[in-house]
Amino acid sequence: MGKIVIDDQVMDNVEILAKLSLTGEERAQAMEKMQEILDYMEQLNTLDTDNVEPLVNLYDRGNVFRDDVIEDNDIKSEIVAGAPKQKDGQYMVPKTI
Template identity: 50%
Template sequence: MVKKIDDETMENICILAKLTLSEAEKEKAKEEMQRMLDYVEKLNELDTSGVKPLSHLFPSHNIFREDVITSQDNRDALLGNAPEKKDGQFQVPKTIG
């Protein structure tokens, strides 16, 4: 059986979650959390001994393409549009003092 959520547990949850709730809101939250725990307890009653564990609902496969080099070193073409260049690299204004 699932332990009932008491006022002390609810207060700790509010502290950890940094929530400020009125007494009515705490009571409602307590009831909702208890319903969730009861539902999980109900699920624990199911016999899952013959069920294969899943990480995804649908089968997954690698959808990424292979890394293929499609161009050669065209540094000169790339630097052709640079306003300033130095030692084969873009030269930019200094930003850190």
């Protein structure tokens, strides 16, 4: 694949897709920066990565989640005990229409 060049046609498409309205100076700066990024990516493509394993995580800890253990946390009676009024183990509130 040949070198990709950011020209006016490419920049027109970028402006349309990104819904940008750039001045001439902003457009020139954006074209220059985009070309620098593409040149850097081309430089990265020349690196030999054949014997490099993909990096999934920086830390070799494995799964750090706790076991999913079912516990009996029935604290309904404690919660309802704090209600100003209660009936049949439930909060009593004023009737609203």
